Amino acid sequence: MSLNLKTYTEHFTNPLYLESGRILEPYDITYETYGELNDDKSNVVVICHALTGSHHCAGTYDGDKKPGWWDNLIGSSKAVDTDKYFVICTNVLGSCFGSTGPMSPQHPHHNPYRYKFPVITIKDMVKAQRILFDKLGIHNVHAIIGGSMGGMQALHFAIHYPDFASKIISLATTHATQPWAIAFNKISQEAILKDPDFKGGYYESSEIAKSGLSGMAVGRMAGHISFLSPESMQSKFGREYRGTDGLYELFGKFQVEMYLEYNGYNFTKWFDPLSYLYITKAINIYDLSRGFDSLGEALQKVNAELHLISFSNDLLFRSHEMKEINDTLKAIGYKNHNYLDVQSDYGHDSFLVEVDKFEKYIKDVLNG
Numbered sequence: 001m002s003l004n005l006k007t008y009t010e011h012f013t014n015p016l017y018l019e020s021g022r023i024l025e026p027y028d029i030t031y032e033t034y035g036e037l038n039d040d041k042s043n044v045v046v047i048c049h050a051l052t053g054s055h056h057c058a059g060t061y062d063g064d065k066k067p068g069w070w071d072n073l074i075g076s077s078k079a080v081d082t083d084k085y086f087v088i089c090t091n092v093l094g095s096c097f098g099s100t101g102p103m104s105p106q107h108p109h110h111n112p113y114r115y116k117f118p119v120i121t122i123k124d125m126v127k128a129q130r131i132l133f134d135k136l137g138i139h140n141v142h143a144i145i146g147g148s149m150g151g152m153q154a155l156h157f158a159i160h161y162p163d164f165a166s167k168i169i170s171l172a173t174t175h176a177t178q179p180w181a182i183a184f185n186k187i188s189q190e191a192i193l194k195d196p197d198f199k200g201g202y203y204e205s206s207e208i209a210k211s212g213l214s215g216m217a218v219g220r221m222a223g224h225i226s227f228l229s230p231e232s233m234q235s236k237f238g239r240e241y242r243g244t245d246g247l248y249e250l251f252g253k254f255q256v257e258m259y260l261e262y263n264g265y266n267f268t269k270w271f272d273p274l275s276y277l278y279i280t281k282a283i284n285i286y287d288l289s290r291g292f293d294s295l296g297e298a299l300q301k302v303n304a305e306l307h308l309i310s311f312s313n314d315l316l317f318r319s320h321e322m323k324e325i326n327d328t329l330k331a332i333g334y335k336n337h338n339y340l341d342v343q344s345d346y347g348h349d350s351f352l353v354e355v356d357k358f359e360k361y362i363k364d365v366l367n368g
Ligand SMILES: CC(=O)SCCNC(=O)CCNC(=O)[C@H](O)C(C)(C)COP(=O)(O)OP(=O)(O)OC[C@H]1O[C@@H](n2cnc3c(N)ncnc32)[C@H](O)[C@@H]1OP(=O)(O)O
Pocket: 048, 049, 050, 051, 052, 053, 054, 069, 148, 150, 227, 255, 256, 258, 259, 260, 262, 263, 349, 352, 353
């Protein structure tokens, strides 16, 4: 069957009360749907995206080179089967693909918010999605699935909206962002802030899309290292050297250097620097137990069937961080959960590239 890909933007005029105490008003949420909503609205699967993802998680727009970021998982007869499920993926607040973010006009003016944009938390991102689903008449969903920052959102749904989803699958994430991950984000943030072409936040988006932003590119290179692992770099590049420039030429490069340059500089053409600052901030301050006395107290709220999937060689959010959630659930006597540590050498981005290692698990959870 066809994927039935549709993209929408919903405009909200009611204030959104943020965790910080600030208010966002008005705001937009852009989202994409696949498949068909059934009559009793019981077949909804929500997908939550990571740091630089978007609502476009499957299928291809006309003229696109690449499909959505989880196209290997979502589609007709795939693990998240769009012949069966109505899939919704929203672009988070603070991002730059249609939902309100720092470069959106600050109502009632037409100028972008830039630094006047409020700090958004993972809890705020989830709250806005919940409001969107209410507006769509969807008050319960079959499942919520997300990796990395998407996994943080999935866990927030589990705690703050315990009866909203029957099943929750959270991959490659943590219960609270640890100093190692914050440190990588710090490099990216500092590199953006200190780039003269960032102009203290007063850059023109069109100029950056055309000429790039070298500070942001360098910061993303550091981030990208944290998405891989020594083993995946070894198998991707080894010590292969670029043929045209000799070993004794100062700027001759190893393949791994070419890879980081390409992915760093290319990134600045499709992602907004202020959004990067705001979303990495949301990731840094993410802590599932905020507002509770302990992680255990937070997890006592969970009512869904909860599945935790880590990747054995994830250097960004280590397996043991996910296992801590599992151990805490056990300690508080919660029975309806399972933990899977997928054996992988790839690193953090396994959840994007090694779908073959966990798709059956997801299919069984959804259909089981
Ligand atoms: C999770 C979400 O919600 S969405 C976010 C997903 N997107 C990102 O993470 C953005 C960054 N992208 C990536 O990290 C990767 O492309 C992934 C993880 C999405 C996919 O990984 P892979 O399919 O293994 O791609 P790979 O890492 O080999 O290649 C990435 C790019 O580097 C290029 N590349 C690969 N090897 C080299 C090299 N030696 N020299 C220069 N460029 C290279 C590829 O051609 C590709 O370019 P493209 O993006 O223009 O097609």
